Amino acid sequence: MQKIKIYDTTLRDGEQTPGVNLNFSEKLEIAKQLERLNVDIIEAGFPAASKGDASSVQKIAQTIKNSTVTGLARCVQSDMDIAWESLKDGVNPRLHIFLATSPIHREYKLKMTKEQVIETSVEAVKYAAAKFPVVQWSAEDASRTELPFLAEIVEKVIQAGAHVINIPDTVGYGTPYDYGQIFKYLKENVPSIHKVDLSTHCHDDLGLAVANSLAAIENGATQVEGTINGIGERAGNTALEEVALALRIRKDYYNTETRLHLQEISRTSSVVSKLTGMIVPANKAVVGANAFAHESGIHQDGVLKEKSTYEIISPELVGFASNNLVLGKHSGRHAFKNRLEELGLVVEEEEISELFADFKDLADRKKEMTDDDLTALVLEKKISKEDQYYQLLSIEVQSKGNEHSATITLSGRNNENITKTGIGKGSVEAVYNTLESMVDENVNLLDYRIQSVGAGRDALAQVFVKMRCLEMDTSGRGLAQDVIEASAKAYLNAINRVLYIKESSDSELVK
Numbered sequence: 001m002q003k004i005k006i007y008d009t010t011l012r013d014g015e016q017t018p019g020v021n022l023n024f025s026e027k028l029e030i031a032k033q034l035e036r037l038n039v040d041i042i043e044a045g046f047p048a049a050s051k052g053d054a055s056s057v058q059k060i061a062q063t064i065k066n067s068t069v070t071g072l073a074r075c076v077q078s079d080m081d082i083a084w085e086s087l088k089d090g091v092n093p094r095l096h097i098f099l100a101t102s103p104i105h106r107e108y109k110l111k112m113t114k115e116q117v118i119e120t121s122v123e124a125v126k127y128a129a130a131k132f133p134v135v136q137w138s139a140e141d142a143s144r145t146e147l148p149f150l151a152e153i154v155e156k157v158i159q160a161g162a163h164v165i166n167i168p169d170t171v172g173y174g175t176p177y178d179y180g181q182i183f184k185y186l187k188e189n190v191p192s193i194h195k196v197d198l199s200t201h202c203h204d205d206l207g208l209a210v211a212n213s214l215a216a217i218e219n220g221a222t223q224v225e226g227t228i229n230g231i232g233e234r235a236g237n238t239a240l241e242e243v244a245l246a247l248r249i250r251k252d253y254y255n256t257e258t259r260l261h262l263q264e265i266s267r268t269s270s271v272v273s274k275l276t277g278m279i280v281p282a283n284k285a286v287v288g289a290n291a292f293a294h295e296s297g298i299h300q301d302g303v304l305k306e307k308s309t310y311e312i313i314s315p316e317l318v319g320f321a322s323n324n325l326v327l328g329k330h331s332g333r334h335a336f337k338n339r340l341e342e343l344g345l346v347v348e349e350e351e352i353s354e355l356f357a358d359f360k361d362l363a364d365r366k367k368e369m370t371d372d373d374l375t376a377l378v379l380e381k382k383i384s385k386e387d388q389y390y391q392l393l394s395i396e397v398q399s400k401g402n403e404h405s406a407t408i409t410l411s412g413r414n415n416e417n418i419t420k421t422g423i424g425k426g427s428v429e430a431v432y433n434t435l436e437s438m439v440d441e442n443v444n445l446l447d448y449r450i451q452s453v454g455a456g457r458d459a460l461a462q463v464f465v466k467m468r469c470l471e472m473d474t475s476g477r478g479l480a481q482d483v484i485e486a487s488a489k490a491y492l493n494a495i496n497r498v499l500y501i502k503e504s505s506d507s508e509l510v511k
Protein backbone atom coordinates (compact mmCIF):
# COMPACT_ATOMS: atom_id res chain seq x y z
CA MET A 1 0.00 0.00 0.00
CA GLN A 2 1.40 3.44 -0.97
CA LYS A 3 2.32 5.64 2.02
CA ILE A 4 1.24 9.28 1.73
CA LYS A 5 3.17 11.86 3.75
CA ILE A 6 1.11 14.56 5.40
CA TYR A 7 2.70 18.01 5.23
CA ASP A 8 0.94 20.57 7.38
CA THR A 9 1.36 24.25 6.56
CA THR A 10 -1.20 25.69 9.00
CA LEU A 11 1.54 27.75 10.64
CA ARG A 12 2.87 29.12 7.34
CA ASP A 13 0.31 29.20 4.53
CA GLY A 14 -2.50 28.99 7.11
CA GLU A 15 -1.12 32.01 8.91
CA GLN A 16 -1.29 33.89 5.60
CA THR A 17 -5.07 34.01 6.19
CA PRO A 18 -6.01 37.69 6.25
CA GLY A 19 -6.44 38.77 9.86
CA VAL A 20 -4.80 35.70 11.39
CA ASN A 21 -1.81 36.63 13.45
CA LEU A 22 -0.58 33.99 15.88
CA ASN A 23 1.83 34.76 18.68
CA PHE A 24 4.62 32.38 19.64
CA SER A 25 2.74 30.49 22.37
CA GLU A 26 -0.20 29.95 20.05
CA LYS A 27 2.07 28.64 17.29
CA LEU A 28 3.80 26.28 19.70
CA GLU A 29 0.47 24.99 20.99
CA ILE A 30 -0.69 24.28 17.44
CA ALA A 31 2.65 22.63 16.58
CA LYS A 32 2.36 20.33 19.61
CA GLN A 33 -1.15 19.36 18.60
CA LEU A 34 0.03 18.67 15.02
CA GLU A 35 2.70 16.42 16.50
CA ARG A 36 -0.02 14.54 18.41
CA LEU A 37 -1.96 14.24 15.17
CA ASN A 38 1.29 12.67 13.90
CA VAL A 39 1.70 14.70 10.73
CA ASP A 40 4.96 13.88 8.94
CA ILE A 41 6.06 17.47 8.37
CA ILE A 42 5.18 20.77 10.04
CA GLU A 43 5.94 23.93 8.03
CA ALA A 44 6.36 26.26 10.98
CA GLY A 45 6.78 29.59 9.19
CA PHE A 46 8.83 31.74 6.85
CA PRO A 47 11.92 32.58 8.96
CA ALA A 48 13.13 35.45 6.76
CA ALA A 49 9.77 37.21 7.08
CA SER A 50 10.55 38.68 10.52
CA LYS A 51 12.60 38.15 13.64
CA GLY A 52 9.49 36.90 15.39
CA ASP A 53 8.90 34.29 12.66
CA ALA A 54 12.54 33.18 12.78
CA SER A 55 12.40 32.88 16.53
CA SER A 56 9.17 30.89 16.63
CA VAL A 57 10.31 28.50 13.88
CA GLN A 58 13.52 27.99 15.86
CA LYS A 59 11.71 27.21 19.10
CA ILE A 60 9.24 24.89 17.37
CA ALA A 61 12.11 23.03 15.65
CA GLN A 62 13.83 22.64 19.01
CA THR A 63 10.66 21.35 20.69
CA ILE A 64 9.00 19.02 18.19
CA LYS A 65 10.54 15.55 17.99
CA ASN A 66 8.07 13.24 16.24
CA SER A 67 7.39 15.33 13.16
CA THR A 68 9.94 17.02 10.90
CA VAL A 69 9.89 20.81 11.15
CA THR A 70 10.52 22.85 8.03
CA GLY A 71 10.40 26.50 7.01
CA LEU A 72 9.93 28.38 3.74
CA ALA A 73 12.53 30.51 1.97
CA ARG A 74 12.85 32.28 -1.35
CA CYS A 75 15.70 31.37 -3.68
CA VAL A 76 17.72 34.02 -1.90
CA GLN A 77 20.84 33.12 0.10
CA SER A 78 20.00 35.38 3.04
CA ASP A 79 16.53 33.76 3.34
CA MET A 80 18.16 30.31 3.37
CA ASP A 81 20.81 31.36 5.91
CA ILE A 82 18.16 32.68 8.29
CA ALA A 83 16.14 29.49 7.79
CA TRP A 84 19.21 27.39 8.60
CA GLU A 85 19.71 29.24 11.89
CA SER A 86 16.06 28.58 12.74
CA LEU A 87 15.95 24.93 11.69
CA LYS A 88 19.42 23.52 12.36
CA ASP A 89 18.58 22.25 15.88
CA GLY A 90 15.56 20.28 14.68
CA VAL A 91 15.30 16.59 13.92
CA ASN A 92 16.41 16.11 10.29
CA PRO A 93 16.47 19.82 9.29
CA ARG A 94 14.51 20.40 6.12
CA LEU A 95 14.21 23.48 3.94
CA HIS A 96 11.42 24.41 1.56
CA ILE A 97 12.44 26.79 -1.22
CA PHE A 98 10.28 28.02 -4.05
CA LEU A 99 10.37 29.98 -7.28
CA ALA A 100 7.51 30.73 -9.62
CA THR A 101 7.67 29.03 -13.00
CA SER A 102 4.55 30.20 -14.88
CA PRO A 103 4.78 32.73 -17.74
CA ILE A 104 2.62 35.23 -15.83
CA HIS A 105 4.85 35.14 -12.76
CA ARG A 106 8.08 35.06 -14.79
CA GLU A 107 7.12 38.07 -16.86
CA TYR A 108 5.30 40.34 -14.42
CA LYS A 109 6.50 39.42 -10.95
CA LEU A 110 10.01 38.01 -11.21
CA LYS A 111 10.95 39.65 -14.51
CA MET A 112 13.03 36.59 -15.31
CA THR A 113 13.48 34.48 -18.42
CA LYS A 114 12.99 30.71 -18.32
CA GLU A 115 16.78 30.31 -18.24
CA GLN A 116 17.09 32.65 -15.26
CA VAL A 117 14.34 30.80 -13.37
CA ILE A 118 16.20 27.51 -13.96
CA GLU A 119 19.56 28.95 -12.99
CA THR A 120 18.23 30.67 -9.85
CA SER A 121 16.45 27.49 -8.74
CA VAL A 122 19.41 25.21 -9.42
CA GLU A 123 21.84 27.50 -7.58
CA ALA A 124 19.46 27.80 -4.62
CA VAL A 125 18.92 24.04 -4.39
CA LYS A 126 22.69 23.45 -4.46
CA TYR A 127 23.22 26.08 -1.76
CA ALA A 128 20.43 24.62 0.40
CA ALA A 129 21.54 21.01 -0.09
CA ALA A 130 25.00 21.89 1.20
CA LYS A 131 23.41 22.78 4.55
CA PHE A 132 20.17 20.82 4.86
CA PRO A 133 19.79 17.03 4.79
CA VAL A 134 16.40 17.44 3.08
CA VAL A 135 15.52 20.09 0.49
CA GLN A 136 12.08 20.62 -1.00
CA TRP A 137 11.74 22.79 -4.10
CA SER A 138 8.39 24.19 -5.22
CA ALA A 139 7.41 25.47 -8.64
CA GLU A 140 5.10 28.26 -7.56
CA ASP A 141 2.10 28.54 -9.92
CA ALA A 142 3.07 25.19 -11.44
CA SER A 143 -0.46 24.54 -12.68
CA ARG A 144 -0.21 27.50 -15.10
CA THR A 145 3.27 26.55 -16.31
CA GLU A 146 4.09 25.10 -19.76
CA LEU A 147 4.47 21.35 -19.16
CA PRO A 148 7.73 20.84 -21.14
CA PHE A 149 9.35 23.72 -19.19
CA LEU A 150 8.05 22.34 -15.90
CA ALA A 151 9.52 18.92 -16.70
CA GLU A 152 12.84 20.50 -17.69
CA ILE A 153 13.23 22.54 -14.51
CA VAL A 154 12.09 19.68 -12.27
CA GLU A 155 14.76 17.39 -13.77
CA LYS A 156 17.42 20.08 -13.25
CA VAL A 157 16.55 20.78 -9.60
CA ILE A 158 16.52 17.06 -8.85
CA GLN A 159 19.99 16.79 -10.33
CA ALA A 160 21.02 19.79 -8.22
CA GLY A 161 20.04 17.90 -5.06
CA ALA A 162 16.32 18.41 -4.33
CA HIS A 163 14.70 15.54 -2.44
CA VAL A 164 11.08 16.63 -2.71
CA ILE A 165 9.37 18.35 -5.64
CA ASN A 166 6.19 20.26 -4.93
CA ILE A 167 3.76 21.15 -7.71
CA PRO A 168 1.47 23.84 -6.28
CA ASP A 169 -1.81 24.97 -7.70
CA THR A 170 -1.00 28.36 -6.20
CA VAL A 171 -4.10 30.22 -7.35
CA GLY A 172 -6.56 27.32 -7.26
CA TYR A 173 -6.85 27.29 -11.06
CA GLY A 174 -6.58 23.57 -11.69
CA THR A 175 -9.40 21.09 -12.18
CA PRO A 176 -9.02 17.53 -10.89
CA TYR A 177 -8.44 16.10 -14.35
CA ASP A 178 -5.89 18.60 -15.65
CA TYR A 179 -4.06 18.96 -12.31
CA GLY A 180 -3.80 15.15 -12.07
CA GLN A 181 -2.43 15.07 -15.62
CA ILE A 182 0.48 17.33 -14.61
CA PHE A 183 1.66 14.64 -12.17
CA LYS A 184 1.20 11.94 -14.81
CA TYR A 185 3.18 14.03 -17.31
CA LEU A 186 6.05 14.60 -14.87
CA LYS A 187 6.14 10.91 -13.98
CA GLU A 188 6.45 10.09 -17.67
CA ASN A 189 8.78 12.89 -18.79
CA VAL A 190 11.23 13.59 -15.95
CA PRO A 191 13.98 10.94 -16.03
CA SER A 192 14.97 11.37 -12.34
CA ILE A 193 11.45 11.65 -10.95
CA HIS A 194 11.70 8.25 -9.21
CA LYS A 195 14.39 9.70 -6.91
CA VAL A 196 12.07 12.19 -5.20
CA ASP A 197 8.80 12.52 -3.36
CA LEU A 198 6.26 14.35 -5.50
CA SER A 199 4.11 16.72 -3.49
CA THR A 200 0.73 18.35 -4.06
CA HIS A 201 -0.19 21.78 -2.67
CA CYS A 202 -3.59 23.20 -3.61
CA HIS A 203 -5.63 26.31 -3.00
CA ASP A 204 -9.40 26.45 -2.84
CA ASP A 205 -10.29 29.42 -5.08
CA LEU A 206 -12.71 27.26 -7.10
CA GLY A 207 -13.59 24.98 -4.18
CA LEU A 208 -11.52 22.19 -5.75
CA ALA A 209 -8.49 21.99 -3.45
CA VAL A 210 -9.33 18.63 -1.87
CA ALA A 211 -10.48 17.09 -5.17
CA ASN A 212 -7.32 18.33 -6.90
CA SER A 213 -5.07 16.99 -4.12
CA LEU A 214 -6.73 13.58 -4.39
CA ALA A 215 -6.32 13.64 -8.18
CA ALA A 216 -2.61 14.33 -7.67
CA ILE A 217 -2.36 11.36 -5.32
CA GLU A 218 -4.08 9.16 -7.91
CA ASN A 219 -1.43 10.26 -10.39
CA GLY A 220 1.67 9.71 -8.32
CA ALA A 221 1.93 12.33 -5.55
CA THR A 222 3.32 10.78 -2.36
CA GLN A 223 3.08 13.90 -0.20
CA VAL A 224 0.04 16.10 0.33
CA GLU A 225 0.22 19.63 1.72
CA GLY A 226 -2.57 21.55 3.35
CA THR A 227 -3.86 23.13 6.51
CA ILE A 228 -6.22 22.21 9.32
CA ASN A 229 -9.76 23.39 8.57
CA GLY A 230 -8.45 24.50 5.15
CA ILE A 231 -7.44 27.95 6.39
CA GLY A 232 -5.05 30.02 4.29
CA GLU A 233 -4.51 32.82 1.81
CA ARG A 234 -7.73 33.92 -0.02
CA ALA A 235 -10.15 30.93 -0.10
CA GLY A 236 -7.65 28.80 1.79
CA ASN A 237 -5.68 25.61 1.27
CA THR A 238 -6.52 21.93 1.01
CA ALA A 239 -8.22 20.86 4.24
CA LEU A 240 -5.92 18.09 5.42
CA GLU A 241 -8.56 16.43 7.57
CA GLU A 242 -10.76 16.02 4.49
CA VAL A 243 -7.98 14.43 2.44
CA ALA A 244 -7.06 12.13 5.33
CA LEU A 245 -10.65 10.94 5.71
CA ALA A 246 -11.13 10.49 1.97
CA LEU A 247 -8.02 8.30 1.88
CA ARG A 248 -9.21 6.31 4.90
CA ILE A 249 -12.87 5.89 4.07
CA ARG A 250 -12.12 5.15 0.38
CA LYS A 251 -9.06 3.01 1.03
CA ASP A 252 -10.64 0.53 -1.35
CA TYR A 253 -10.23 3.11 -4.12
CA TYR A 254 -7.03 4.99 -3.28
CA ASN A 255 -5.09 2.05 -1.81
CA THR A 256 -2.95 4.39 0.30
CA GLU A 257 -2.29 4.99 3.97
CA THR A 258 -1.06 7.85 6.15
CA ARG A 259 0.44 7.77 9.61
CA LEU A 260 -2.08 10.24 11.04
CA HIS A 261 -3.76 9.54 14.37
CA LEU A 262 -7.22 10.25 13.05
CA GLN A 263 -8.78 10.40 16.51
CA GLU A 264 -6.83 13.65 17.06
CA ILE A 265 -8.59 15.38 14.16
CA SER A 266 -11.50 16.97 16.01
CA ARG A 267 -9.21 18.31 18.74
CA THR A 268 -6.73 19.67 16.23
CA SER A 269 -9.52 21.41 14.37
CA SER A 270 -10.84 22.89 17.60
CA VAL A 271 -7.39 24.12 18.74
CA VAL A 272 -6.70 25.74 15.36
CA SER A 273 -10.12 27.35 15.23
CA LYS A 274 -9.89 28.70 18.78
CA LEU A 275 -6.41 30.12 18.37
CA THR A 276 -6.82 31.59 14.89
CA GLY A 277 -10.37 32.86 15.42
CA MET A 278 -11.35 31.16 12.13
CA ILE A 279 -14.71 29.69 12.99
CA VAL A 280 -15.47 26.28 11.48
CA PRO A 281 -18.78 26.37 9.54
CA ALA A 282 -21.36 23.93 10.93
CA ASN A 283 -21.64 22.12 7.60
CA LYS A 284 -17.87 21.73 7.11
CA ALA A 285 -16.94 18.15 6.13
CA VAL A 286 -15.40 15.98 8.86
CA VAL A 287 -15.14 18.63 11.61
CA GLY A 288 -18.27 20.80 11.34
CA ALA A 289 -20.78 20.74 14.19
CA ASN A 290 -23.36 19.16 11.84
CA ALA A 291 -21.01 16.69 10.20
CA PHE A 292 -22.56 13.82 12.16
CA ALA A 293 -26.02 15.25 12.87
CA HIS A 294 -29.09 13.71 11.31
CA GLU A 295 -32.15 15.94 11.18
CA SER A 296 -34.78 14.49 8.89
CA GLY A 297 -37.16 11.70 9.86
CA ILE A 298 -36.18 9.26 7.14
CA HIS A 299 -32.48 9.68 7.93
CA GLN A 300 -33.06 9.34 11.68
CA ASP A 301 -35.13 6.22 11.09
CA GLY A 302 -32.34 4.77 8.94
CA VAL A 303 -29.60 5.62 11.45
CA LEU A 304 -31.59 4.14 14.33
CA LYS A 305 -31.97 0.92 12.38
CA GLU A 306 -28.40 0.81 11.09
CA LYS A 307 -25.90 3.68 11.33
CA SER A 308 -24.20 2.91 8.04
CA THR A 309 -27.39 3.82 6.14
CA TYR A 310 -26.50 7.50 6.41
CA GLU A 311 -23.16 7.62 8.22
CA ILE A 312 -19.96 6.85 6.31
CA ILE A 313 -17.63 8.23 9.00
CA SER A 314 -18.12 7.31 12.64
CA PRO A 315 -17.67 10.35 14.90
CA GLU A 316 -15.33 8.30 17.12
CA LEU A 317 -12.93 7.78 14.20
CA VAL A 318 -12.05 11.47 14.19
CA GLY A 319 -12.17 11.89 17.96
CA PHE A 320 -15.72 13.05 18.55
CA ALA A 321 -16.08 10.25 21.13
CA SER A 322 -18.61 10.92 23.84
CA ASN A 323 -17.22 10.80 27.33
CA ASN A 324 -19.13 9.21 30.17
CA LEU A 325 -17.36 11.05 32.95
CA VAL A 326 -19.18 14.35 33.42
CA LEU A 327 -17.08 17.06 35.00
CA GLY A 328 -18.77 19.67 37.14
CA LYS A 329 -18.40 21.57 40.38
CA HIS A 330 -18.27 18.37 42.42
CA SER A 331 -15.39 16.90 40.46
CA GLY A 332 -12.01 16.52 42.09
CA ARG A 333 -8.46 17.15 41.01
CA HIS A 334 -7.87 13.57 39.83
CA ALA A 335 -10.81 13.50 37.44
CA PHE A 336 -9.86 16.98 36.21
CA LYS A 337 -6.24 16.03 35.59
CA ASN A 338 -7.25 12.76 34.01
CA ARG A 339 -9.62 14.49 31.59
CA LEU A 340 -6.94 17.00 30.59
CA GLU A 341 -4.62 14.10 29.81
CA GLU A 342 -7.31 12.33 27.78
CA LEU A 343 -7.83 15.54 25.84
CA GLY A 344 -4.10 15.71 25.13
CA LEU A 345 -3.86 19.03 26.96
CA VAL A 346 -0.36 18.96 28.33
CA VAL A 347 -0.14 21.07 31.48
CA GLU A 348 2.85 21.45 33.78
CA GLU A 349 2.29 20.16 37.33
CA GLU A 350 2.67 23.65 38.81
CA GLU A 351 -0.03 25.01 36.50
CA ILE A 352 -2.60 22.41 37.54
CA SER A 353 -3.55 24.08 40.84
CA GLU A 354 -4.20 27.43 39.19
CA LEU A 355 -6.16 25.80 36.38
CA PHE A 356 -8.14 23.65 38.79
CA ALA A 357 -9.12 26.78 40.73
CA ASP A 358 -10.30 28.42 37.47
CA PHE A 359 -12.17 25.25 36.59
CA LYS A 360 -13.95 25.17 39.97
CA ASP A 361 -14.79 28.83 39.69
CA LEU A 362 -16.36 28.32 36.29
CA ALA A 363 -18.02 25.02 37.23
CA ASP A 364 -19.71 26.84 40.08
CA ARG A 365 -21.52 28.98 37.53
CA LYS A 366 -21.96 26.37 34.79
CA LYS A 367 -24.04 23.19 35.03
CA GLU A 368 -21.60 20.96 33.21
CA MET A 369 -18.09 21.42 31.87
CA THR A 370 -17.73 20.09 28.33
CA ASP A 371 -14.48 19.04 26.64
CA ASP A 372 -14.72 22.20 24.56
CA ASP A 373 -14.94 24.31 27.74
CA LEU A 374 -11.86 22.61 29.17
CA THR A 375 -9.88 23.02 25.96
CA ALA A 376 -10.80 26.71 25.79
CA LEU A 377 -9.96 27.23 29.48
CA VAL A 378 -6.54 25.59 29.23
CA LEU A 379 -5.59 27.29 25.96
CA GLU A 380 -6.62 30.63 27.37
CA LYS A 381 -4.54 30.16 30.50
CA LYS A 382 -1.43 28.93 28.71
CA ILE A 383 -1.48 31.40 25.87
CA SER A 384 -2.29 34.51 27.85
CA LYS A 385 1.03 34.25 29.69
CA GLU A 386 3.19 35.64 26.91
CA ASP A 387 2.01 39.21 26.83
CA GLN A 388 0.42 40.57 29.95
CA TYR A 389 0.83 44.34 29.99
CA TYR A 390 -2.74 45.25 30.88
CA GLN A 391 -4.94 42.87 32.85
CA LEU A 392 -8.62 43.16 33.51
CA LEU A 393 -9.40 43.28 37.22
CA SER A 394 -13.07 44.22 37.24
CA ILE A 395 -15.77 45.50 34.96
CA GLU A 396 -19.22 46.86 35.62
CA VAL A 397 -21.67 47.96 32.96
CA GLN A 398 -24.86 49.94 33.53
CA SER A 399 -27.53 50.51 30.91
CA LYS A 400 -30.44 52.93 30.94
CA GLY A 401 -32.36 52.97 27.67
CA ASN A 402 -29.82 53.97 25.01
CA GLU A 403 -27.21 55.12 27.51
CA HIS A 404 -24.56 52.70 28.60
CA SER A 405 -21.65 53.28 30.92
CA ALA A 406 -18.74 51.06 31.87
CA THR A 407 -16.50 51.26 34.94
CA ILE A 408 -13.34 49.26 34.50
CA THR A 409 -10.35 48.56 36.69
CA LEU A 410 -7.16 47.37 35.05
CA SER A 411 -3.77 46.43 36.32
CA GLY A 412 -1.52 48.64 34.19
CA ARG A 413 1.92 48.32 32.66
CA ASN A 414 3.66 49.01 35.96
CA ASN A 415 1.24 46.86 37.96
CA GLU A 416 -0.62 49.97 39.11
CA ASN A 417 -4.41 49.85 39.37
CA ILE A 418 -6.28 52.18 36.99
CA THR A 419 -10.01 52.77 37.18
CA LYS A 420 -12.06 54.75 34.67
CA THR A 421 -15.65 55.18 33.56
CA GLY A 422 -16.79 55.81 30.00
CA ILE A 423 -19.95 55.80 27.98
CA GLY A 424 -21.19 54.45 24.64
CA LYS A 425 -24.28 53.77 22.56
CA GLY A 426 -24.08 50.07 23.40
CA SER A 427 -22.48 48.18 26.30
CA VAL A 428 -19.57 46.87 24.22
CA GLU A 429 -18.97 50.36 22.81
CA ALA A 430 -18.98 51.78 26.35
CA VAL A 431 -16.41 49.16 27.37
CA TYR A 432 -14.21 49.82 24.33
CA ASN A 433 -14.38 53.61 24.71
CA THR A 434 -13.37 53.25 28.34
CA LEU A 435 -10.52 50.87 27.56
CA GLU A 436 -9.24 53.14 24.78
CA SER A 437 -8.97 56.02 27.23
CA MET A 438 -7.16 53.76 29.71
CA VAL A 439 -4.51 52.29 27.41
CA ASP A 440 -3.66 55.67 25.96
CA GLU A 441 -3.39 54.49 22.37
CA ASN A 442 -5.43 55.30 19.27
CA VAL A 443 -7.33 52.15 18.47
CA ASN A 444 -9.33 51.47 15.33
CA LEU A 445 -11.63 48.46 15.72
CA LEU A 446 -11.79 46.60 12.37
CA ASP A 447 -13.78 43.50 13.24
CA TYR A 448 -15.63 42.02 16.21
CA ARG A 449 -16.96 38.47 16.30
CA ILE A 450 -18.51 36.41 19.04
CA GLN A 451 -18.91 32.66 19.26
CA SER A 452 -20.30 30.42 21.96
CA VAL A 453 -18.15 27.56 23.18
CA GLY A 454 -20.48 24.60 23.61
CA ALA A 455 -24.24 24.89 23.88
CA GLY A 456 -26.78 26.07 26.44
CA ARG A 457 -27.47 29.39 28.11
CA ASP A 458 -24.46 28.99 30.40
CA ALA A 459 -22.07 28.46 27.46
CA LEU A 460 -18.77 30.34 27.46
CA ALA A 461 -18.42 33.29 25.13
CA GLN A 462 -15.35 33.63 22.93
CA VAL A 463 -14.80 37.04 21.34
CA PHE A 464 -12.38 37.72 18.47
CA VAL A 465 -11.38 41.25 17.52
CA LYS A 466 -9.22 42.74 14.82
CA MET A 467 -7.91 46.25 15.35
CA ARG A 468 -5.34 48.73 14.19
CA CYS A 469 -3.15 50.23 16.87
CA LEU A 470 0.33 51.81 16.82
CA GLU A 471 0.26 51.46 13.01
CA MET A 472 -0.08 47.70 13.26
CA ASP A 473 -2.97 45.38 12.49
CA THR A 474 -3.51 43.03 15.36
CA SER A 475 -6.03 40.52 16.62
CA GLY A 476 -7.17 39.50 20.08
CA ARG A 477 -9.19 36.79 21.73
CA GLY A 478 -11.11 36.75 25.00
CA LEU A 479 -12.95 33.99 26.81
CA ALA A 480 -15.43 34.38 29.65
CA GLN A 481 -18.87 33.32 30.65
CA ASP A 482 -20.04 36.87 30.28
CA VAL A 483 -19.94 38.43 26.80
CA ILE A 484 -18.95 41.86 28.13
CA GLU A 485 -16.02 40.44 30.05
CA ALA A 486 -14.99 38.32 27.01
CA SER A 487 -15.17 41.47 24.85
CA ALA A 488 -12.94 43.43 27.22
CA LYS A 489 -10.43 40.58 27.42
CA ALA A 490 -10.26 40.30 23.61
CA TYR A 491 -9.57 44.04 23.35
CA LEU A 492 -6.80 43.91 25.97
CA ASN A 493 -5.33 40.77 24.42
CA ALA A 494 -4.97 42.64 21.09
CA ILE A 495 -3.41 45.67 22.79
CA ASN A 496 -1.02 43.46 24.76
CA ARG A 497 0.09 41.74 21.55
CA VAL A 498 0.91 45.01 19.85
CA LEU A 499 2.87 46.19 22.86
CA TYR A 500 4.71 42.87 23.00
CA ILE A 501 5.67 43.07 19.31
CA LYS A 502 6.67 46.71 19.67
CA GLU A 503 8.80 46.12 22.74
CA SER A 504 10.51 43.02 21.38
CA SER A 505 11.16 44.43 17.90
CA ASP A 506 14.41 46.05 19.03
CA SER A 507 15.68 43.06 20.94
CA GLU A 508 17.56 40.31 19.11
CA LEU A 509 15.19 37.33 19.07
CA VAL A 510 17.36 34.77 17.29
CA LYS A 511 20.56 34.23 19.15
Ligand SMILES: CC(=O)SCCNC(=O)CCNC(=O)[C@H](O)C(C)(C)COP(=O)(O)OP(=O)(O)OC[C@H]1O[C@@H](n2cnc3c(N)ncnc32)[C@H](O)[C@@H]1OP(=O)(O)O
Pocket residue numbers: 013016046048049050073074075076098099100109110140170
Ligand atom coordinates in the same frame (compact mmCIF):
# COMPACT_ATOMS: atom_id res chain seq x y z
C1 LIG B 1 2.67 31.36 -2.81
C2 LIG B 1 3.17 31.76 -1.47
O1 LIG B 1 2.48 31.53 -0.49
S1 LIG B 1 4.68 32.42 -1.37
C3 LIG B 1 4.91 32.87 0.28
C4 LIG B 1 4.19 34.12 0.58
N1 LIG B 1 4.45 34.53 1.93
C5 LIG B 1 4.98 35.73 2.21
O2 LIG B 1 5.28 36.53 1.30
C6 LIG B 1 5.13 36.07 3.66
C7 LIG B 1 6.54 36.50 4.00
N2 LIG B 1 7.05 37.53 3.15
C8 LIG B 1 7.70 38.64 3.63
O3 LIG B 1 7.80 38.86 4.83
C9 LIG B 1 8.34 39.54 2.63
O4 LIG B 1 7.65 39.46 1.41
C10 LIG B 1 9.85 39.20 2.46
C11 LIG B 1 10.59 39.47 3.76
C12 LIG B 1 10.05 37.73 2.09
C13 LIG B 1 10.45 40.04 1.33
O5 LIG B 1 10.14 41.37 1.59
P1 LIG B 1 10.66 42.56 0.63
O6 LIG B 1 12.13 42.47 0.48
O7 LIG B 1 10.11 43.82 1.19
O8 LIG B 1 10.07 42.26 -0.83
P2 LIG B 1 8.57 42.21 -1.33
O9 LIG B 1 7.78 41.25 -0.51
O10 LIG B 1 7.99 43.58 -1.48
O11 LIG B 1 8.78 41.62 -2.79
C14 LIG B 1 9.22 40.32 -2.98
C15 LIG B 1 10.51 40.30 -3.77
O12 LIG B 1 10.98 38.92 -3.79
C16 LIG B 1 10.99 38.44 -5.14
N3 LIG B 1 10.63 37.05 -5.09
C17 LIG B 1 9.39 36.52 -5.00
N4 LIG B 1 9.48 35.20 -4.91
C18 LIG B 1 10.77 34.90 -4.93
C19 LIG B 1 11.47 33.69 -4.86
N5 LIG B 1 10.81 32.54 -4.69
N6 LIG B 1 12.81 33.69 -4.90
C20 LIG B 1 13.47 34.89 -5.05
N7 LIG B 1 12.86 36.06 -5.11
C21 LIG B 1 11.52 36.06 -5.07
C22 LIG B 1 10.00 39.32 -5.87
O13 LIG B 1 10.20 39.30 -7.24
C23 LIG B 1 10.33 40.68 -5.23
O14 LIG B 1 11.58 41.07 -5.74
P3 LIG B 1 11.90 42.61 -6.22
O15 LIG B 1 11.95 43.38 -4.95
O16 LIG B 1 13.22 42.49 -6.88
O17 LIG B 1 10.81 43.00 -7.14
Ligand SMILES: CC(C)C(=O)C(=O)O
Pocket residue numbers: 013072098138139140141166168169170171201203
Ligand atom coordinates in the same frame (compact mmCIF):
# COMPACT_ATOMS: atom_id res chain seq x y z
C1 LIG C 1 5.21 28.53 -1.42
C2 LIG C 1 4.28 27.73 -2.24
C3 LIG C 1 4.47 26.28 -2.01
C4 LIG C 1 2.86 28.07 -2.00
O1 LIG C 1 2.41 28.23 -0.88
C5 LIG C 1 1.98 28.09 -3.17
O2 LIG C 1 2.47 28.05 -4.30
O3 LIG C 1 0.76 28.17 -2.94
Ligand SMILES: [Mg+2]
Pocket residue numbers: 013168170201203
Ligand atom coordinates in the same frame (compact mmCIF):
# COMPACT_ATOMS: atom_id res chain seq x y z
MG1 LIG D 1 0.21 28.09 -0.89
